[in-house]
Amino acid sequence: MSDRAASTEPGFQFADAAQAREVSTLGMWAFLATEVLFFGALIATYFNYRIWYGDELIAAAGHTKIVLGTINTAVLLTSSACMAMAVWSQESKARRAACLWLAATAALGLLFVAIKSYEYLLEYREHLVPALDFDGARYGGATELFFTWYFCATGLHALHLLIGIGFVLFAAIAIARDRLPDGLSIRILGLYWHFVDIVWIFLFPLIYLAGRNG
Amino acid sequence: MVLKVWLALFALLALTTTMAFVQLGSANLAIALAIAVAKAVLVLWFFMELKGSAGLTRAFAAAGFFWLLILIALTWADYSQRRDVRVPVTISSPRSP
Amino acid sequence: MSGPPPRNYFNATVGIRSWLLTTDHKRIALLYFASITFFFLVGGFAATLIRFELVTPGPTFASPDTYNRLFTMHGVIMVWFFLIPSIPTTMGNFMIPLMIGAKDLAFPRLNLASWYLFIAGGALTITSLLLGGIDTGWTFYEPYSTFYATGYVILAISGIFLSGFSSILTGLNFIVTVHKLRAPGMTWYRLPVFVWSTYTTSVILVLATPVLAMTLAMLLVERVFHVGIFSPALGGDPLLFQHMFWFYSHPAVYIMILPSMGLISEIIPVFSRNRLFGYHFVVWASIAIGVIGFLVWGHHMFVAGQALFASLAFSFLSYLVAVPSAIKVFNWIATLHNGWIRFSAPMLYAFGFIGLFTIGGLTGLFLAALAVDVHVTDTYFVVAHFHFIMVGGAVMGYFGGLHYWWPKISGRMYPEYWARFTAILAFFGFALTFTPQFIVGYLGMPRRYQSYPPEFQVWNVLSSAGASILAVAYALPVFYLGWSLLKGVRASPNPWNATGLEWDVPSPPPPENFERTPDVIRAPYQYEGGRALPQAKHV
Amino acid sequence: MSTVPFWPVEASHYAAQLDFLFIGLLAITGFTAGFVFFLLILFAARYREGSGVERSTPTTKTWEWEVAWTTASLLVFVGLAVWGASLYVTLYNPPRDSLQIFIVGKQWMWKAEHPGGQREINALHVPAGRDVRLVMASQDVIHSFFVPALRVKQDVVPGRYESLAFRADRPGQYRIFCAEYCGTDHAHMGGWLTVMEPRAFAGWLRNEGGHGTLADQGAALFRNYGCSGCHEPGGTVRAPPLEGLYGNPVPLSDGRVIRADDSYIRDSILLPKKDVAAGYDPVMPSFAGQLNEDDVAKLVAYVKSLGSSAPAGASR
Secondary structure, X not given: OOOOHHHOOOOOOOOOHHHHHHHHHHHHHHHHHHHHHHHHXXXXXXXXXXXXXXXXXXXXXXXXXXHHHHHHHHHHHHHHHHHHHHHHHHHOOOHHHHHHHHHHHHHHHHHHHHHHHHHHHHHHHOOOOHHHHXXXXXXXXXXXXXXXXXXXXXXXXXXXXHHHHHHHHHHHHHHHOOOOOOOOOOHHHHHHHHHHHHHHHHHHHHHOHHHHHO | OHHHHHHHHHHHHHHHHXXXXXXXXXXXXXXXXXXXXXXXHHHHHHHOOOOOXXXXXXXXXXXXXXXXXXXXHHHHHHHHHHHHHHOOHHHOOOOOO | OOOOOOOOOOOXXXXXXXHHOOOOHHHHHHHHHHHXXXXXXXXXXXXXHHHHHOOOOOOXXXXXXXXXXXXXXXXXXXXXXXXXXXXXXXXXXXXXXXXXXXXXXXXHHHHHHHHHXXXXXXXXXXXXHHHOOXXXXXXXXXXXXHHHOOOOHHHHHHHXXXXXXXXXXXXXXXXXXXXXXXXXXXXXXXXXXXXXXXXXXXXXXXXXXXXXXHHHHHHHHHHHHOOOOOOHHHOOOHHHHXXXXXXXXXXXXXXXXXXXXXXXXXXXXXXXXXXOOOHHHHHHHHHHHHHHHHHOHHHHOOOOOOOHHHHHHHHHHHHHHHXXXXXXXXXXXXXXXXXXXXOOHHHXXXXXXXXXXXXXXXXXXXXXXXXXXXXXXXXXHHHHHHHHHHHHHHHHHHHHHHXXXXXXXXXXXXXXXXXXXXXXXXXXXXXXXXXXXXXXXXXXXXXXXXXXXXXXHHHHHHHHHHHHHHHHHHHHXXXXXXXXHHHOOEOOOOOOOXXXXXXXXXXXXXXXXXXXXXXXXXXXXXXXXXXXXXXXXXX | OOOOOOOOOOOOHHHHXXXXXHHHHHHHHHHHHHHHHHHHHHHHHHOXXXXXXXXXXXXXXXXXXXXXXXXXXXXXXXXXXXXXXHHHHHOOOOOOOOEEEEEEEEOOEEEEEOOOOOEEEOEEEEEOOOEEEEEEEEOOOOEEEEEHHHOEEEEEOOXXXXXXXXXXXXXXXXXXXXXXXXXXHHHHOOEEEEEEOHHHHHXXXXXXXXXXXXXXXXXXXXXXXXXHHHHOOOOOOOOOOOXXXXXXXXXXXXXXXXXXXHHHHHHHHHOOOOOOEOOOOOOOOXXXXXXXHHHHHHHHHHHHHOOEOOOHHHOO
């Protein structure tokens, strides 16, 4: 690599570790702002179609599985709590506890994905998947529109969740083998995980609860 | 502290799910969203430690949501007003939103 | 010219690997500079073909389909691969750490990742171009681009998707750097205006691009799976695509013009040896443009079938966003008062900018007036308006800034008289190209027309003649700036005797920018009776 | 067209009003641009490096100037906004008795259908001095009906009716363009608008003849697509009667009440489950695949001919 002695190792441009921490947190928050708008475009789509097809979207949302949805929300909220515990224990140097909490977070994340894919399977059996074999005759009106939006939103959310699980497992292994340079905190990983949880907090009422008072 | 927040989140989840089955017409969406906002604020404030962080971090957090509101508000201005105005007066249909 | 050149970021390390894996913001700026110059030439070539095609009313050499692919390519490449990245990624990357007294950006590796994303996006779009190109127009309007377009839309959209993320990363990097890595003493009101405007541009980049990414993703889903979120067949609304597309694309035009405004606010005080008039107003005008820029996108959809209430609201807000631009122009003019004006090349480009941007901005008032917009939207009046702002404004500013900082970037002086001649040629070539388009636009010639009624031919021939002059004026800098790299006079650290921090380091600067972090003692642009008071003292 | 056109021809009173607004804008922006250029050249010449002009100490307090030009530009801009909007709103409420012509935009041609059944492709004949309302639909992508001489334009979005109202005052031939990019032959999708004296227009209608009025063709479609099987009295399935439906409020199954207008009838044919009439179950099949826009327009005209509360001028 370049022989710029003073400036090769990462973080040379920071005055001290505290500034490095502040900068990485601020960077993650800025990234989360972009993610808010990235999912926000989908949520704006829902609201606009809700203005036009209010009752039809409610009727279409009736086909969603509220029981599975509620369990999934509980699972994700718990995983968020586990991540908070993991960050807290990692910063107070309790390495083993941090590892365990991270493992719990990843496990709950995988549980969420499992329940979600089971739900997808049920919807596939009911011919509700637009691209594959959507049963147009049986579900009229804006149902196909709603389910196109539903699969885009939950698919994107699940993708973000899988990426998050990957990082959590990576962090857990790094802490277990103590290869994590001290001072580098998993706070920003925690921020990302909590954000994915917040996206689900907003998707849950739009998808599942809307359908109950049709 | 994490335990208390976790329990509060569960309580709100239970509340919003039960409220969904109560027939309130258009108010249902408003209530469900209000509870969702409450849960999101809980997660932001405690889990993401906005409580202890500087004003600048809070500003960054708020900016994303505020700009999303701009997009939703101005598209709402178009969608909620579009249907009836376009059709000429002879056969205008004041469709109630 | 005695002895080997001192150690600088150019010769600190040698070899392809040291360039392709660099995390030095100065080198990444040069990597970006090379890539966007390539895209500028490709897009410019498409423009000359379009103007050549429009010389005769009927088909000159291109079939309608080829013409459609030409103007789409011109639009896509110029917007996403030249104008949006141009100033922030080259001069912003190079100059911002120097101007605020930092060693490098907050996330150097993220900066390199941003360049690789940009190159990947560019490669995808160029491949879609080589395979046959797309004929949807750079706006990808919904029913056509998903169900009726025949070209490689998916490839092109993925290319734009990647270039979008590249600009998000760059924006994110600048925001955190300006907040956290300023030298001691560099308060917000001591920041040069170029840093302010690039900061505002980064905020717009970070907040607007994700919506474009999502909209294009939904377009991809629709085109690949033939299932419609926007398609009318399922009850979807094509206007929703337009809403979310323009929610990004109008702030995008402010992404293009704000950095140029920043450059002009840098150039004018230096070459008129005078304090920038109303520094605070110029800064807050940039921020106002950034924020209000998000509220006006509906003026692209006045005739698209938008509700009357929404059109009225957007028309009024569009007039509000014109006020900050007016403030900036008046402040630049006032800066010239009581100055010692030197007409070197950057200053000529700055004058060209003020002239053409003022006309471009004022014609925007025509388009914001609802009734006039009904007549002139989608005609050559609109084409002339946004070219006056983007080519007359952003590109003139880009060349001005390029000449202004060329000594600092390359360590060589550019040939002064060649540069002045090019600036003047560009101004008149531009005026001859786009003024006739206002006239033929109001006459009613729609845009994106391969063949047009014969009565419009005179104006189109004039415009094509101007385009050839403009092409020469844009080709010349490639030659004489290239020549200056080898034969140019060696530049001193402060050739213009300016006041910024970047002029306190040798040109070209060493890899770690400053030996010791400078201590900033003064606001920028402090010229007392023509004498420059430097911003920082080096202990 | 030997002379080089500089200013578009004005074919209607509205065009003249718009040109007046355009010239007003030109004057205001021309004055501002002139003022800016004058100052630019003046300062550039007067304060150039070599000149010995006395440079008084630069003013430090700048905010009076700032407030002055900010408020000035704000007031001027608000005035322009109101002026532009006031003219725009007049486009929105055409008088009730305008002649309604149905236009279908299809990839690379405009098809026009007069109430009397006369059909035109890439051409349109209208009477001078009479209000005309074009009800437009698109069969594929977004098109835009643009007549520069009348200074009016309206995008035609597929899936919805768009209406464009104008009154051509000066007889003559004016160009029609498609202003929204719609594919390969977007440049060839246009034609001529011929504005004729009312007498000549009536003559043209007669010798064009046409194959029965729009409503008659609608009646034929009504039968052979099986609509009469349900909607006529004594039909096999219980369906809402269509007599006297047009223009009157219709109670819907979900409690809303809407007036039966063009769009409601069109939507009921193509998306029947969207607004189901109160007291009926949503059994009506969708005709989205089988009917194109012309047929739907004829059915709408037929339903209108079954008696409506709106003044009869619209369809006869």
